[in-house]
Amino acid sequence: MLISDPGQEEKTSSGLVPYTVRCDSCGFTLIDSAYRATCPRCDGSLTFDYPASQSLSAIPALDESGMWKYRNRLPVSPQVVPVSLGEGQTPLLRARGAQPYDLYLKNEAVSPTGSHKDRSLSVAITKAVEHGFTACMLYSDGSAALSSAAYAARAGLLNIAVVPAGTHESRLYPLAVYNSAIVEFAGTSAQALNWVHETCLELGLYETSTYRQANPYGSEGIKTISYEIFAQLGAVPDWLAVTVGGGGTLAGIWRGFLELRALGLTQSLPRLIGVLPCGYRVMEIARRHGAASFSELCKLADFPLAETAQVKIAMEHPPDGIEAIQAIRDSGGHFAFATDEEAWAAQAQLGARDGIYAEVSATGPLAAIEQLETRSAFRPGDVVVAVITGSGFRETAATVSPIPIHLEKVDRATGIQSLKSILKGITTCPTGAK
Ligand SMILES: [Zn+2]
Structure with a gap:
């Protein structure tokens, strides 16, 4: 790998890498010739700088549609063919009904696997192909797992979904259809995330967990939501509400709007409303305490959390929480909280009023917007966008599986050996990947 000092001009002798990879923490810049998920000097999160000449108004190539028309703002080689299922x-849609403000619904539920995570995984798996990986792994039993399994299948990679112990069969069945290996990890979600991260490094697996420390490339896919909203409205909205699980989606959407402003396409930025299940207040507490690191945030999460129906955004330790807090602060927005009753009511309203069947983990933004409306927060004519991140159709899978589900049960002691049997015959570590 070629690494340059901060401030040193990038040397892209091949001309193949039209972006710069930079560490968010120490400013180190590196040339993207070998795969890295974090900074080689301090293990900080990586971020990407694109030349100003790569404007959003560039004419897309004929074979690129959907999200990939913005590929000159995505951190992949121009030579690689995107692994796409038609995401983006x-x-x-303008919501029906007479609000004193303009409410729009960005309907990510129509994505190939039913959620906005497809944008992340399309970029992430394309990056895996670019670097010659043959197998990927993540910890998730939700949207990210489905998306990783689908895009890995599309690319001919083996996907390993590590799921929490006790995950319902209806969640596992679609993974089995995508031919994903399924590993049930005994331990907390924090232990599972760490184990997946360490094991990917040890076995040369490509990590597709959707937080920036695990995969900064996938995180870049999310910002195309902001590009599209800007293109569809012809302007930046006054407000944008989206659910917050790990924090990466909110942070990615904010990065997208910041880039639009940096490109000189707009002077405006939206106020962000990050919506969480009621009781999941760690990010709000961390915001008030001025927490500056993930470990500080985790220390503040020392209270019991109630069960919620909004399971896909119920995160005890949001890995991209600090970045999400920064986005809320910089946008002049706030975190909002939806009870399950409010989320179910919003789900019914979206279905009956607008013809959208969203999963209950994705309908919180409607509840938060209603809370703001009650407080007369919106001015007449304000443009408000609710991002509907996931489809409800995925929550009604049959519980009897025609395809047998093979479930490998592991813990820290037995996990690596089990994975080696899953990976038998597959060479995982591409040249230069470690
Ligand atoms: Zn660094």
Whole structure:
């Protein structure tokens, strides 16, 4: 790998890498010739700088549609063919009904696997192909797992989904359809995330967990939501509400709007409303305490959490929480909280009023917008966008599986050996990947 000092001009002798990879923490810049998920000097999160000449108004190539028309703002080689299932370019629908403000619904539920995570995984798996990986692994039993399994299948990679112990069969069945290996990890979610991260490094597996420390490339896919909203509205909205699980989606959307402003396409930025299940207040507490690191945030999460129906955004330790807090602060927005009753009511309203069947983990933004409306926060004519991140159709899977589900049960002691049997015959570590 070629690494340059901070401030040193990038040397892209091949001309193949049209972006710079930089460490968020120490400013180190590196040339993207070998795969890295974090800074080689301090293990900080990586971020990407694109030349100003790569404007959003560039004419897309004929074979690129959907999200990939913005590929000159995505951190992949121009030579690689995107691993695509038709993600992106989702509809922005005006909500029915007479609000004193303009409410729009960015309907990510129509994505190939039913959620906005497809944008992340399309970029992430394309990056895996670019670097010659043959197998990927993540910890998730939700949208990210489905998406990783689907895009890995599309690319001919083996996907290993590590799921929490006791995950319902209806969640596992679609993974089995995508031919994903399924590993049930005994331990807390924090232990599982760490184990997946360490094991990917040890076995040369490509990590597709959707937080920036695990995969900064996938995180870049999310910002195309902001590009599309800007293109569809012809302007930046006044407000944008989206659910917050790990924090990466909110942070990615904010990065997208910041880039639009940096490109000189707009002077405006939206106020962000990050919506969480009621009781999941660690990010709000961390915001008030001025927490500056993930470990500080985790220390503040020392209270019991109630069960919630909004399971896909119920995170005890949000890995991208600090970045999400920064986005909320910089945008002049706030975190909002939806009870399950409010989320179910919003789900029914979206279905009955607008013809959208969203999963209950994705309907919180409607509840938060209603809370703001009650407080007369919106001015007449304000443009408000609710991002509907996931489809409800995925929550009604049959519980009897025609395809047998093979479930490998592991813990820290037995996990690596089990994975080696899953990976038998597959050479995982591409040249230069470690
Ligand atoms: Zn660094």
